[in-house]
Amino acid sequence: MNSNNPTPNPPGSKGAEWQKKGREMVFPLSTTGVNVSPNERAVKATLGSAMVLHALRRPNFKNTLTGLLGAALIGEGITGHSRLYQWFGINHAEAPPKPNAKNHRTPSGQQSSAQILDNSLGARNASGEVCAFITVVKAPNEVYAAWKRPDVMSQIMNGDLRVEQQGDTLLWTMQSDGKTTSFESQLTSDAPEGITWETRDDGPVLPGALRMQSGEVRFVPAPANQGTEVSLRLRFAPPTPNGSIGARKMLKMVPNIAAGKALRNFKSLLESGEIPTLTNNVSTRGEGDKF
Amino acid sequence: MRALCWNGINDLRVETVPDPGIVNPRDCILRVTMSTTCGSDLHFIDGYIPSMRVGDVIGHEFMGEVVEVGKEVKTIKKGDRVVVPSFICCGECGYCQGGLWSLCDNTNPNPEMQEPLMGGFTAGIYGYTHAFGGYAGAHAQYVRVPHADVDCFPVPDGLSDESALFTSDAGPTGYMGADFCEITPESGKVVAVWGAGGVGLVAMQAARVMGASKIIAIDRFPERLTMAKEKAGAEVINYTQTDSVLEALKELTGGRGPDACIDAVGMEGHGTGLDYAVDRVKQELRINTDRASALRQAILACRKGGIVSVLGVYGLTDAFPMGAIMNKGLTLRSAQQHGQKYVPRLLEHALKGELDAGYLATHKFSLEDSPRGYEMFRSKEDGCVRAVFVP
Numbered sequence: 001m002n003s004n005n006p007t008p009n010p011p012g013s014k015g016a017e018w019q020k021k022g023r024e025m026v027f028p029l030s031t032t033g034v035n036v037s038p039n040e041r042a043v044k045a046t047l048g049s050a051m052v053l054h055a056l057r058r059p060n061f062k063n064t065l066t067g068l069l070g071a072a073l074i075g076e077g078i079t080g081h082s083r084l085y086q087w088f089g090i091n092h093a094e095a096p097p098k099p100n101a102k103n104h105r106t107p108s109g110q111q112s113s114a115q116i117l118d119n120s121l122g123a124r125n126a127s128g129e130v131c132a133f134i135t136v137v138k139a140p141n142e143v144y145a146a147w148k149r150p151d152v153m154s155q156i157m158n159g160d161l162r163v164e165q166q167g168d169t170l171l172w173t174m175q176s177d178g179k180t181t182s183f184e185s186q187l188t189s190d191a192p193e194g195i196t197w198e199t200r201d202d203g204p205v206l207p208g209a210l211r212m213q214s215g216e217v218r219f220v221p222a223p224a225n226q227g228t229e230v231s232l233r234l235r236f237a238p239p240t241p242n243g244s245i246g247a248r249k250m251l252k253m254v255p256n257i258a259a260g261k262a263l264r265n266f267k268s269l270l271e272s273g274e275i276p277t278l279t280n281n282v283s284t285r286g287e288g289d290k291f
Numbered sequence: 292m293r294a295l296c297w298n299g300i301n302d303l304r305v306e307t308v309p310d311p312g313i314v315n316p317r318d319c320i321l322r323v324t325m326s327t328t329c330g331s332d333l334h335f336i337d338g339y340i341p342s343m344r345v346g347d348v349i350g351h352e353f354m355g356e357v358v359e360v361g362k363e364v365k366t367i368k369k370g371d372r373v374v375v376p377s378f379i380c381c382g383e384c385g386y387c388q389g390g391l392w393s394l395c396d397n398t399n400p401n402p403e404m405q406e407p408l409m410g411g412f413t414a415g416i417y418g419y420t421h422a423f424g425g426y427a428g429a430h431a432q433y434v435r436v437p438h439a440d441v442d443c444f445p446v447p448d449g450l451s452d453e454s455a456l457f458t459s460d461a462g463p464t465g466y467m468g469a470d471f472c473e474i475t476p477e478s479g480k481v482v483a484v485w486g487a488g489g490v491g492l493v494a495m496q497a498a499r500v501m502g503a504s505k506i507i508a509i510d511r512f513p514e515r516l517t518m519a520k521e522k523a524g525a526e527v528i529n530y531t532q533t534d535s536v537l538e539a540l541k542e543l544t545g546g547r548g549p550d551a552c553i554d555a556v557g558m559e560g561h562g563t564g565l566d567y568a569v570d571r572v573k574q575e576l577r578i579n580t581d582r583a584s585a586l587r588q589a590i591l592a593c594r595k596g597g598i599v600s601v602l603g604v605y606g607l608t609d610a611f612p613m614g615a616i617m618n619k620g621l622t623l624r625s626a627q628q629h630g631q632k633y634v635p636r637l638l639e640h641a642l643k644g645e646l647d648a649g650y651l652a653t654h655k656f657s658l659e660d661s662p663r664g665y666e667m668f669r670s671k672e673d674g675c676v677r678a679v680f681v682p
């Protein structure tokens with residue numbers, strides 16, 4: 001028998017198995033398969049780098065061993081293959097099948113996820129309602145009176161929106177991208193506790209292709225003399241009645257941010273007498289700043 | 292006017308910018324007479340805190356002379372020598388009225404930049420990224436100060452500029468850190484402070500004034516540890532020369548651990564352990580913002596039932612030992628400095644000689660040489676603790 005060409009072990013035999021393992025150990029970079037999960041690879045690569053760095057900064061015997069271990073971890077991170085896992089037949093690259101959650105549901109857990117979503121504030125928001133909330137350190141009647149002043153509305157909307165009341169009609173004038181949009185709403189209630197309105201007809205098309213249908217602002221005393229809780233809700237109809245929740249969420253993002261900003265500006269104006277601004281802020285870019 | 296501007300990561304230049312002017316009737320304009328570097332500046336200079344724009348004027352710790360006032364400014368007048376806390380506050384919102392000044396609701400024009408990350412937002416601050424307001428800073432000849440009546444504190448005669456300057460930021464930060472620890476002469480508390488820079492040194496002095504029975508300073512720079520000994524009477528630990536800071540602290544506290552631990556280090560801390568190396572790699576890869584070795588050590592060192600007072604600026608910290616906090620029953624207190632609350636008593640302490648932080652001004656530069664000042668401050672060259680700038 002030629003020692004350089006040994007008789008191969010029969011397939012399936014223990015000898016064949018050990019021979020395969022031996023080949024894999026001799027050729028450490030052979031791609032016998034990825035068995036480390038992506039997250040684990042990232043962790044090993046990072047940890048290995050840290051260990052090598054630590055070893056290089058403070059060279060001694062112990063840290064040299066740490067550095068070698070770190071290098072091995074880097075190798076596993078890069079190749080995705082762990083010889084230790086392979087030896088024990090472990091494969092983290094494939095996620096195990098999850099048991100069917102529904103089979104484990106208790107009676108109290110019978111509410112469907114769709115129902116949970118529908119009952120949540122997020123779901124109401126997803127249907128086209130924009131909400132913003134803030135607490136103003138002033139008494140409710142003072143906040144109500146300030147809200148009804150046209151100059152206040154103009155200031156808190158940076159001059160882009162003006163609202164005037166004539167009887168039970170609200171006249172809205174909005175500036176956006178150089179265009180002026182005007183429309184009317186019907187005041188449906190007006191009291192120090194809150195104001196509600198509905199836009200006549202189908203409402204105008206606002207920037208972002210949304211139609212404002214109705215709105216309300218409420219003034220509720222905050223607990224422990226903290227002032228007034230102000231809530232603003234605006235209801236919009238999406239441009240396509242059958243539009244997806246995702247599309248509606250995206251379309252409502254701008255009025256959501258605008259409503260929150262308006263309430264913050266309102267609070268700042270009432271409490272401190274001014275709205276924080278970077279007007280004429282100096283830098284090498286000149287004067288004035290908007291990030 | 293001339294001003295020190297951020298032009299990119301580690302790129303500071305003195306440039307010519309427009310003069311500031313009155314924007315709102317409660318504003319005043321200061322001619323800056325002195326300003327100083329702060330360790331927290333390094334976080335955005337190094338690019339770890341985002342939302343700087345090329346050309347931003349930096350600097351948030353300053354004092355000056357009032358040269359112009361808005362028509363609704365009532366108590367501050369032209370010619371007054373004033374010191375101004377770093378955070379801009381309205382004085383009227385619930386947070387200002389409750390003494391939580393750095394949480395003012397009404398002075399950050401860009402709250403939507405912080406809110407998604409933190410669930411809330413701070414007050415605006417001078418010269419410290421657009422997420423923190425975007426206001427022009429005070430390493431300049433002039434600066435606009437909103438809400439002047441609330442935010443300008445007249446400096447008593449007899450107090451030098453150096454003594455008054457640090458009541459703008461380092462003083463109230465350190466003092467607040469000690470205040471969080473509930474120190475009284477009767478309680479006999481032992482207080483350990485990580486970081487013997489400007490904030491840490493003031494925290495040690497404040498703890499002494501409040502009645503701490505023992506103060507322990509932890510740092511790696513011999514000259515700073517010497518300052519801690521001389522100015523606050525602190526016992527010192529050089530963490531690069533000890534096998535275990537935790538064991539050293541146990542030895543100094545009869546095995547209990549410090550009653551209160553103050554972290555005056557922040558997100559660019561240094562260490563000697565493996566956690567520091569991991570943080571370093573992650574920070575360089577921008578996977579993580581914080582190197583929090585000092586904070587983790589403070590939490591582990593603190594005695595059961597103690598207080599951890601966090602003054603360092605942080606972003607997102609990995610491997611945070613929440614289990615240690617919960618299982619040891621620790622109280623963790625933190626905030627950006629509530630300057631307006633502490634400036635009056637700091638000025639009083641300084642006048643009486645009880646707590647005067649003027650010694651922190653180890654190196655002085657003209658405004659034109661301020662980039663060099665930041666280099667020395669960053670590298671701690673020549674024992675630099677704080678570089679001050681005189682326009």
